[in-house]
Amino acid sequence: MLKAKLESTDLELTTLTLIIKPKEVQLGEALEVLGQVVTLSESAVEMPENTTIKLSLVSPAGEAPEFEVKTTQEGNYQLAVPFKPDEVGEWEIKASLSDTRTLKGSERTTKFKVDKGNSVIAFSNADSALLGSEIELVGILAPELSEQPITLKMLKPDGSVATLTDIKSSELGIFKQKVEFNLAGNWDLTATWSGNDSYESVTKTLTVNVTAEVGKAIIVLGGGSPEVNSEWKTFSSVASYVHNAFLKRQFKDEDDIQFLSPSLSGIEGADTVTTLETLEKAITDWAKKKVNSKVPLYIYLLSHNLGDKFLLEKTDTKEKYLSPQLLDTWLETLPGGNTHNFSHRSLLLW
Structure with a gap:
């Protein structure tokens, strides 16, 4: 008689746990997916390692x-x-275990919710500016979407409000707008994006403190150095007095004053030697970059006169004079461009 030993081939019943952490997230946030294969047998069952679990997700739009x-x-x-979901709405996720050599397959399904993502507007500008200056307001919208309409409301120090609605973001969510500060005080610049189907609306305010500047000054001591100017002591003393007067009025020596002198020794604060070339540069280059309708320019000229001409340079062999016509030509280069309609105050002492 033949005898055979039969071994049971029944697969162990299983169930799956499926955990989503957290169950509700905002667009752009990530969530964890984890779980466990659990056998339903009363006796201990060895769990095979590296068993494959298939995770299938279905987005609100049907993507899988x-x-x-x-x-x-x-x-x-x-x-x-x-996992970082890329759609707003309710998602479904299913964990599946197929039959193995010892385990019976099973599956588990659950859902999680994705809410609209947060939006952020950030400005790269400073929170202070000078009266009369013009800045390019630069904002960055996150998410980094292009062609998004941005509304900019400008509350000025006098209480008036201007609203711009024709601003659009470019690549990387960047938007720009030129703003001219023509009033002193606090300016509230408020940018708003109304959001879309995926992201919430956002509003951000940049408060800029606009202050009036004292102005810029060019002090010109002409008439030659001590070797050729018999009145050097008097002239240099007056020029130094004028220089100190500007400092007492809160002018900053390095930023607000250009002091030209025939000699740089024995006179405090002088920046460069007095010549036609250095005076031209002081007006058409240095002052041109710094003055505007709200930042006045003061020019103080001190030397001997010859009629309507100003003795600018003097040596043992030659003299050079500054004429009103030449000075007028240089002043024409300043913002405004017309000395007959020149809004920058100029103090000329001959």
Whole structure:
């Protein structure tokens, strides 16, 4: 008689746990997907390591991304990289275990919710500016979307409000707008994006403190150096007095004053030697970059006169004079461009 030993081939029943952490996120945030394979047998069952679990997701629009993960020796599994959903709405996720050599397949389904993402507007500008200056307001919208309409409301120090609605973001969510500060005080610049189907609306205010500047000054001591100017002591003393007077009025020596002198020794604060070339540069280059309708320019000229001409340079062999016509030509280069309509105050002492 033949005898055979039959071994049971029944597969162990299983169930899956499926955990989403958290169950509700905002667009742009990530969530963890993890769970465990659990056998339903009353007796201990060895769990095969590296069992494949299939994770299938369904987005609100019907997209179905899929992933595969492996179990540990204890039956645990976890998506290696946190999942970042890219649609707003309710998502469904299913974990599936197919039949193995010893385990009966099973599956588990759950849902999670994705809310609209937060939006952010950030400004790259400073919170202070000078009266009369013009800045390019630069804002950055996150998410980095182009062609998005931005509304800019400008509350001025006098209480008046200007609203611009024709601003649009470019690549990387950047938007720009020129703003001219023609009043002293606090300016509230408020940018608003109304949001879309995926992101909430956002409003951001930049407060800029606009202050009036004392102005710029060019002090010109002419008439030659001590070797050729018999009245050097008097002239240099007056020029130094004028220089100190500007300092007492809160002018800053390095930023607000250009002091030209025939000699740089024995006279405090002088920046460069007095010549036609250095005076021209002081007006058409240095002052041109710094003055405007709200930042006045003061020019103080001190020397001997010859009729309507100003003795600018003097040596043992030659003399050079500054004429009103030449000075007028240089002043024409300043903002405004017309000395007959010149809004910058100029103090000329001959």
